Amino acid sequence: MSLAQRILDGDLRAAARLMRDLDDGLRSAAGEMKLLYPNTGRAFILGITGPPGAGKSTLVDQLTAAYRRQGKRVGVVAIDPTSPFTGGAILGDRIRMNRHAEDPGVFIRSLATRGHMGGLSRSTGDVVNVMDAMGMDVVIIETVGVGQDEIDIVRMAHTTVVVSVPGLGDDIQAIKAGILEIGDLFVVNKADRDGADRTARELAAMLEMKQIKAGEWQPKVLLTEASRNRGLDEMVAEIEAHRSYLVDSGALELLMKERCAQQFIDLLRERLFTEVYGHIRINGRFREIVDEMSARRTDPYSAVETVIAERFAGAQTTSS
Numbered sequence: 001m002s003l004a005q006r007i008l009d010g011d012l013r014a015a016a017r018l019m020r021d022l023d024d025g026l027r028s029a030a031g032e033m034k035l036l037y038p039n040t041g042r043a044f045i046l047g048i049t050g051p052p053g054a055g056k057s058t059l060v061d062q063l064t065a066a067y068r069r070q071g072k073r074v075g076v077v078a079i080d081p082t083s084p085f086t087g088g089a090i091l092g093d094r095i096r097m098n099r100h101a102e103d104p105g106v107f108i109r110s111l112a113t114r115g116h117m118g119g120l121s122r123s124t125g126d127v128v129n130v131m132d133a134m135g136m137d138v139v140i141i142e143t144v145g146v147g148q149d150e151i152d153i154v155r156m157a158h159t160t161v162v163v164s165v166p167g168l169g170d171d172i173q174a175i176k177a178g179i180l181e182i183g184d185l186f187v188v189n190k191a192d193r194d195g196a197d198r199t200a201r202e203l204a205a206m207l208e209m210k211q212i213k214a215g216e217w218q219p220k221v222l223l224t225e226a227s228r229n230r231g232l233d234e235m236v237a238e239i240e241a242h243r244s245y246l247v248d249s250g251a252l253e254l255l256m257k258e259r260c261a262q263q264f265i266d267l268l269r270e271r272l273f274t275e276v277y278g279h280i281r282i283n284g285r286f287r288e289i290v291d292e293m294s295a296r297r298t299d300p301y302s303a304v305e306t307v308i309a310e311r312f313a314g315a316q317t318t319s320s
Helices: 003-008 012-024 028-039 056-069 124-133 151-156 196-208 232-249 251-282 285-294 300-319
Strands: 044-049 074-080 106-112 138-142 159-164 185-188 220-223
Touching (some): 012 124, 044 151, 056 074, 074 124, 106 124, 232 251, 251 300
Parallel strands (some): 044 159
8 A cells, every 4th residue: 555545544654755755856756746736724723933043842742732732733844953964953843743653633843954045944844735635734943043034934934933932132023024924913922021012012013014905814913831831722822713704815725735836846956956966977977077166167057057057958869
């Protein structure tokens, strides 16, 4: 029986194995995903992002518990940073959510960024699709916390929560490029700290300066203390309010189409790079190009144009 069929039958070990194969980039995993894909598109995808130290993992842990009390099955994709020197990752988010380890209604997968920028790992979208096919009602993605450029999560999540915290050095953390644009909900965590109310007011003031058209979603700013489970009921209610807005306004269908488009583009980009780069790496052309560039006998722009022309010319010859 294929991994995909075993996953659809509820085999958690098969799901864990496929996620590992996806993260390792094994070609065999693509065949399994082809079988799983018709069973995706039903889970609600929630993105949790923000700077390191904001308490995202504790929030995710409490959100998971809140959704479980509602009887919903929850998948968690926790992204951890990869060392630029060893390539390793601690994957500590799973440790922080250890109380859910024995809950059959919760599936937690930690992923390393492996150098991928934007707060997510390369395989995040595929892992989310596996959890979707497993029948998870909610899939929560916790980004690595690069803090200022979280564009990837917006393209993947239906609702994006930006977590902030007082005392990180910026009077107005939301003024960072892009942060105001990505949040459907802003949460000031660790609200027991001095300056929390001030941070919330400044965030709210910045949001009021945005041009919101009639009928568009107006993001709110909430205060939470995740470690004490304070403010979580309000947070869940606001997330569900945004979800209802997406459904009622028709924005959810648009988001899903945009996510499909992005998945296709990402896969196409990765596959084309692998095919072209792998070819010139094997036949020694890559080393020739580097030597030519070092000697200034060619430039990188011409080299890329030549390689692409050669590769696609060869493909056309083979097909004909």
